Amino acid sequence: MIGIEKVSIYEPEIIETAERLAEKTEIPEHVIRDKFGLFEKRIAPETMHASDLAIAAGKKILQEVDPKSIDVVIYFGSPFKDYQVWTASSKIQYELGTVNAYSFEMMNVSSCFPLAVKVSKDMLVSDNSINNILLVGGSKESQIVNYDNPRSRFMFNFADGGAAALVTRNATKSEILDSKIITDGSFSKDVLIPGGGSVHPVSSDVVEKEMHYIDVPNPKGMKERLDPVSVRNFVSVIEQSLEKSGASLSDLKVLLPLHTKKSMFNEIITEVGLTEKQAIYLTHHGHMSALDPCYGLYFAEQRGLLQKDDIAVVVSAGTGYTWAATAIRWQK
Numbered sequence: 001m002i003g004i005e006k007v008s009i010y011e012p013e014i015i016e017t018a019e020r021l022a023e024k025t026e027i028p029e030h031v032i033r034d035k036f037g038l039f040e041k042r043i044a045p046e047t048m049h050a051s052d053l054a055i056a057a058g059k060k061i062l063q064e065v066d067p068k069s070i071d072v073v074i075y076f077g078s079p080f081k082d083y084q085v086w087t088a089s090s091k092i093q094y095e096l097g098t099v100n101a102y103s104f105e106m107m108n109v110s111s112c113f114p115l116a117v118k119v120s121k122d123m124l125v126s127d128n129s130i131n132n133i134l135l136v137g138g139s140k141e142s143q144i145v146n147y148d149n150p151r152s153r154f155m156f157n158f159a160d161g162g163a164a165a166l167v168t169r170n171a172t173k174s175e176i177l178d179s180k181i182i183t184d185g186s187f188s189k190d191v192l193i194p195g196g197g198s199v200h201p202v203s204s205d206v207v208e209k210e211m212h213y214i215d216v217p218n219p220k221g222m223k224e225r226l227d228p229v230s231v232r233n234f235v236s237v238i239e240q241s242l243e244k245s246g247a248s249l250s251d252l253k254v255l256l257p258l259h260t261k262k263s264m265f266n267e268i269i270t271e272v273g274l275t276e277k278q279a280i281y282l283t284h285h286g287h288m289s290a291l292d293p294c295y296g297l298y299f300a301e302q303r304g305l306l307q308k309d310d311i312a313v314v315v316s317a318g319t320g321y322t323w324a325a326t327a328i329r330w331q332k
Contacts, residue, residue, distance in 0.1 A: 002124045003171030004117065004328065007298045008060035010053055010162030011285070014043040016142075024147045025156055032156075037262035041159035041286030044140050049082040053138030053162030055095045061134065061166050067096055071130045072123065073103040076116035077137025077163075078289035080144050084196065092136055101134070110258055111181075111318030112290035113137070113163075114326040118179040120167040135165045139288035144193060146213035155191075155214060157259060159286030163294035177245035177311070177327035180237040184229070184321050190222040191215075191319035230317070231264060235271045237325035238313050245327045247311055254305050254312040255279040256296030259287040278305070292316060297328075306330040 017040045022029040032038050044053060054077055062070075073096070075089040082088060089103035106116050113135075120133045141158040167176070195211030196202050206212060216222060234257075239249055249272055257268065259282040269279050280296035282288075288295065293314035300306050308330060315325040 001171050001175050001331075002121050002167070002169050003174040003176050003331070004165050004297070005168045005171045005173050006061045006064065006166040007294060007301065008057050008164045009295050009298050010056035010060070012042040012044040012048065012053070012160050014045060015040050016043050021156065027156070035261060035263070036157050037259070037265060037281060037283055038157050038286055039283045041142070041157065041284070042161055043142050044160035048140070050078050050080065050138035050140050051082050051088040051091050053140065053160065054088065054092050054136040054164065055162070057138075057162035057164040058092065058096050058134060058136045061164050062096055062098075065132070065166060067098045068100050070098040070101045070132050070134045072133045073098055073101045074116055074120065074133060074135050075103070075105040075137065076112045076135050076290050078139040078141050079107045079109060080141055081138075088138070096134075098134065108290070108322055108324075109318035109320060110287070110289050110292070111316045111322040111324040113293045114179060114314045114316055114324040115181065116290075117165070117167065117176055117314065117326045121176040124167070124169045131169050133167045135167060135294075137164070137289070137291050137294065138162045139291050141289050144214045146210055146215075149210070149213065149215065151216045151219050152214055154216075154261070157286040159288050161285065161288040161291055161295070163288075163291040163298070165294055165297070171331070173330070173332050175329045175331060177247075177329055178241055179324065179326040180240035180244060181322060181324045182233050182237055184233075187222065187226065187319065187321035190218070190321075226321070231267050231271065233323040234268050234315060234317065237323045238272055238315050241313055241325040241327045242311070245311070247327065249273055251311050252313060253278060253307075253310040254300055256293045256300060256312055256314045258292040258316040259285070290316065290318070308332060
């Protein structure tokens with residue numbers, strides 16, 4: 001049975017509270033708590049980068065699993081890594097001692113965990129020589145937010161962390177079911193870091209204009225186009241991932257989404273027929289690129305939310321814009 005057997009997270013020790021975020025942004029603390037849905041988030045120290053955060057999470061799994069038994073290491077975390085044009089996965093493969101594994105990276109910003117789970121399952125189905133795949137991700141996206149830029153307001157919840165998941169063909173804990181993905185490329189230029197790429201190479205002008213931070217060139221235009229489709233697409237990928245798995249919304253027991261504003265979270269869980277107690281909302285962690293649903297799966301297991309034969313869905317969305325969901329049946 002192909003499934004996720006182990007999940008781990010790494011939480012940086014530095015905590016930034018809603019009170020501190022309010023001071024930095026001049027947004028009232030109650031708005032950050034009630035609207036942003038954020039009580040606090042974690043910030044990585046200067047010495048830890050995306051690869052280090054991923055390694056820290058991966059090591060927790062490899063305390064119980066022989067590193068030499070891992071066949072593939074896939075990095076699914078933030079594209080904002082230690083260096084540009086660089087494979088974090090190679091460093092991670094080496095530092096974790098997974099000497100028999102080859103490594104590569106998947107990048108679809110925040111939507112990548114449900115995609116990485118799907119790709120892992122597909123690889124195990126198609127290649128009998130693979131038994132164990134380690135998914136690892138890191139996020140240090142708190143560092144790319146310009147808190148003085150009101151256009152990037154909805155990204156003030158960006159935070160840091162590490163996450164890992166072991167996908168195996170010999171799973172006993174869960175079974176990976178099916179997935180559904182929607183991409184709407186009309187949003188491809190709505191959220192980006194304008195400086196540092198080939199369009200605006202690194203220069204003093206880029207730094208002076210603060211183009212090395214993440215930005216939303218036209219927030220009003222994006223909102224007008226995104227609001228009518230976003231929740232609808234979230235619900236669609238959740239529902240269709242279940243249907244492709246031979247189930248329906250009535251079978252859904254637990255939802256593990258990315259961290260969004262509280263009103264969107266409430267709307268999504270209402271649309272799929274769940275209560276807040278049947279979902280993980282990362283009030284004390286914020287949004288960590290693609291890591292959120294993996295964190296959700298970790299906390300759902302820790303809190304005993306998943307019972308035998310329960311179906312959960314990991315769901316996320318990434319700017320660009322892609323909505324992705326993968327259904328999982330719990331076995332223990």
